[in-house]
Amino acid sequence: MPVPENMRITLWGTRGSCPSFGSSEEIQNLTEKFSTATLSYIQDRLYSESGLAELRKLFRRSTKEIVGELPISHSPVFGGETTCIEIETSERNLIILDCGSGLRSCAEEILRKRSKGDLRDIYLFGTHGHLDHRSGIPFAGICFADPPFDIQVFGCSGFLSSLDSRLGVFSHTTTEDTYLDDPVDYAAMTASFRGTELRAGAGEGTSHPGQRWKVRDLNEPVIIGSTKVQGFRSYHGATECLGYRIDHGGKSFVFSTDHEKLPHDLPSGSSLGETELNKSLQAEKELVGMCRGVDLAYFDGQYLSAEYLGQKSIGTAPPLSRVGWGHGCIEDILDRVRESKIKHTLIGHHDPARNWSSLEEIAQILLELSESDAYEVELARDGQRFNL
Ligand SMILES: [Zn+2]
Numbered sequence: 001m002p003v004p005e006n007m008r009i010t011l012w013g014t015r016g017s018c019p020s021f022g023s024s025e026e027i028q029n030l031t032e033k034f035s036t037a038t039l040s041y042i043q044d045r046l047y048s049e050s051g052l053a054e055l056r057k058l059f060r061r062s063t064k065e066i067v068g069e070l071p072i073s074h075s076p077v078f079g080g081e082t083t084c085i086e087i088e089t090s091e092r093n094l095i096i097l098d099c100g101s102g103l104r105s106c107a108e109e110i111l112r113k114r115s116k117g118d119l120r121d122i123y124l125f126g127t128h129g130h131l132d133h134r135s136g137i138p139f140a141g142i143c144f145a146d147p148p149f150d151i152q153v154f155g156c157s158g159f160l161s162s163l164d165s166r167l168g169v170f171s172h173t174t175t176e177d178t179y180l181d182d183p184v185d186y187a188a189m190t191a192s193f194r195g196t197e198l199r200a201g202a203g204e205g206t207s208h209p210g211q212r213w214k215v216r217d218l219n220e221p222v223i224i225g226s227t228k229v230q231g232f233r234s235y236h237g238a239t240e241c242l243g244y245r246i247d248h249g250g251k252s253f254v255f256s257t258d259h260e261k262l263p264h265d266l267p268s269g270s271s272l273g274e275t276e277l278n279k280s281l282q283a284e285k286e287l288v289g290m291c292r293g294v295d296l297a298y299f300d301g302q303y304l305s306a307e308y309l310g311q312k313s314i315g316t317a318p319p320l321s322r323v324g325w326g327h328g329c330i331e332d333i334l335d336r337v338r339e340s341k342i343k344h345t346l347i348g349h350h351d352p353a354r355n356w357s358s359l360e361e362i363a364q365i366l367l368e369l370s371e372s373d374a375y376e377v378e379l380a381r382d383g384q385r386f387n388l
């Protein structure tokens with residue numbers, strides 16, 4: 001089995017808030033688009049090739065080669081699973097960032113990999129406790145595997161608490177909250193979960209009151225083999241949320257989702273004040289610093305600025321101010337990319353109301369921008385892989 005040179009990064013879930021897939025109409029349109037492109041390719045060749053022998057030679061090539069020549073630049077399909085990103089390092093360590101619904105497919109691949117060779121422990125880093133960032137756990141084969149996996153879980157208190165209150169994975173106890181989301185709990189799982197809370201300013205010997213997990217300083221990087229994972233605070237309204245920078249083999253990747261940069265002029269009537277604005281701007285400043293010169297970054301770009309400010313609708317929903325909802329704007333990401341000089345940027349946490357064609361429109365604008373700029377920026381798609 002090939003071992004990645006440095007880091008192999010796979011996006012398993014890039015939708016925001018709730019899983020959202022293409023409608024039957026979108027799938028029908030896509031089928032027609034591919035059929036039309038295929039037929040026009042064949043027609044063109046029928047008229048342009050000089051004879052039957054040339055035509056036979058042309059079509060004797062592999063299907064993959066022919067498909068690559070179809071007049072479709074890339075697939076307009078945008079995946080629908082919620083946040084989950086996997087990093088496999090050259091040392092065969094697995095780092096999983098968030099466990100949204102994308103974790104189900106991620107886990108299937110991990111089990112396939114394990115059946116072909118050895119894999120080291122799994123390290124799961126969570127950003128926060130919202131459902132779209134943890135809903136994949138009860139459906140992930142790695143939690144029920146034999147032999148069992150050892151899963152080390154890192155995150156803020158809210159992330160660890162949400163996993164424990166719903167599944168009892170750290171405390172091995174159940175409460176009346178345990179079965180609110182799913183009918184399973186830790187007892188049905190073979191995996192052993194060991195938690196570490198990342199808390200700013202936590203000194204040596206700080207412990208969680210119930211001793212359900214260890215506590216360590218957020219500002220101290222977590223070292224896994226030769227990989228360094230540095231957590232940092234994002235701004236997600238009242239919800240504590242972390243981002244991560246991963247460095248391995250001289251390459252770097254920043255993962256930041258559910259982060260909102262509040263506008264300097266807060267809308268009139270907003271319940272948000274100076275304190276919240278300062279927290280948001282401080283988190284943005286820290287993020288810009290974390291991203292300086294990185295090779296790859298993944299950000300939450302759920303809205304366009306006009307949608308965020310309530311001047312424009314998304315899908316069929318009426319225009320609505322989304323200031324204070326905890327998510328980011330694509331325009332702010334572009335500013336961040338230029339300020340931090342990020343080589344390659346992926347924009348995810350796509351709004352569930354945004355259909356394939358509107359995502360495709362944004363993708364085209366970003367493609368044109370990237371061609372005229374020194375930095376590459378694109379919309380994230382489920383299933384994308386990057387080798388750093
Ligand atoms: Zn989210």
Ligand SMILES: [Zn+2]
Nearest residue numbers: 128130236258
């Ligand atoms: Zn959230």
